[in-house]
Amino acid sequence: MSLFKLSPKNLMEKKGKEVIVGITAYDYISAKLAESAGVDFILIGDSASMVILGYEDTFPIDMEEMLIFCKAVSRGAPNVLRIGDMPFLSYQVSKKTAVYNAGRFVKEGRCHGVKIEGGEEIVEIVYAVTKAGIPVLGHIGVTPQRSIELGGLKVRGKDVETAKKLIKEAKLLEEAGVFAVLLECVPSEISKIITEEVKVPTIGIGAGPYTDGQILVFHDVVGLFPEMRPKFVKTYFKGFEVLKEAISTYIKECKEKIFPEEKHSFRLSEEILKELLLKK
Numbered sequence: 501m502s503l504f505k506l507s508p509k510n511l512m513e514k515k516g517k518e519v520i521v522g523i524t525a526y527d528y529i530s531a532k533l534a535e536s537a538g539v540d541f542i543l544i545g546d547s548a549s550m551v552i553l554g555y556e557d558t559f560p561i562d563m564e565e566m567l568i569f570c571k572a573v574s575r576g577a578p579n580v581l582r583i584g585d586m587p588f589l590s591y592q593v594s595k596k597t598a599v600y601n602a603g604r605f606v607k608e609g610r611c612h613g614v615k616i617e618g619g620e621e622i623v624e625i626v627y628a629v630t631k632a633g634i635p636v637l638g639h640i641g642v643t644p645q646r647s648i649e650l651g652g653l654k655v656r657g658k659d660v661e662t663a664k665k666l667i668k669e670a671k672l673l674e675e676a677g678v679f680a681v682l683l684e685c686v687p688s689e690i691s692k693i694i695t696e697e698v699k700v701p702t703i704g705i706g707a708g709p710y711t712d713g714q715i716l717v718f719h720d721v722v723g724l725f726p727e728m729r730p731k732f733v734k735t736y737f738k739g740f741e742v743l744k745e746a747i748s749t750y751i752k753e754c755k756e757k758i759f760p761e762e763k764h765s766f767r768l769s770e771e772i773l774k775e776l777l778l779k780k
């Protein structure tokens with residue numbers, strides 16, 4: 501499907517009318533599942549660094565890896581709005597590299613836009629990328645790519661100063677042209693204020709019930725990532741346990757010669773078999 505048949509504008513129009521629901525996806529199957537379930541948008545998140553590549557945080561994942569996931573998602577969910585998450589160091593170095601890498605998400609990754617983490621410090625970058633015609637989803641609150649500076653992934657906006665900063669940043673990002681703002685791990689009251697004060701939709705993860713939309717990580721929704729289960733996650737399926745059980749049964753059946761059965765096997769015709777045996 502042509503990229504321009506879907507637009508972040510469609511999400512913007514949903515503000516105040518319906519709850520916008522997003523999920524992350526990283527490969528053909530997770531994307532296909534998300535599309536067939538009817539999500540409003542897919543984020544190809546840099547959380548792939550942990551849930552797909554097994555790193556401890558989001559720092560190691562790079563552009564080339566992100567683009568592989570974006571391409572797979574575009575094949576699995578051609579009819580859903582897809583946003584690529586700009587990985588660490590793909591936009592911080594200069595506006596030029598930010599625009600170039602954001603462009604790669606569109607050109608090579610077949611994404612309709614990019615997500616960029618950060619507030620005040622990246623406003624100029626957001627301007628530059630949106631000026632290049634690439635829609636940007638802002639991301640404030642807990643921003644894992646700044647977790648070294650912030651001292652971890654703790655809820656942000658619990659004191660007056662940080663709360664004010666978050667509200668200001670949401671407005672600055674709106675001015676810079678973002679089509680929506682993702683709020684990660686902020687108190688519900690703060691996301692309510694931001695949601696009321698900006699015209700673009702707010703998408704929450706750990707941001708309470710008042711945002712215009714919600715997003716969760718695919719592996720958390722289906723219970724495929726038992727290593728980490730943050731408070732804000734709701735898991736709808738015991739994916740890891742159920743799949744593990746299936747694989748254990750497969751191993752057991754092979755060992756006990758229950759699998760493969762006749763119906764899983766290919767057979768020679770009687771004539772060929774006879775001829776073969778005679779020729780021996």
Ligand code: KIV
Pocket residue numbers: 524543544545546547548585684705715716717
């Ligand atoms: O990479 C990711 O999964 C995210 C979440 C906040 C949705 O950015």
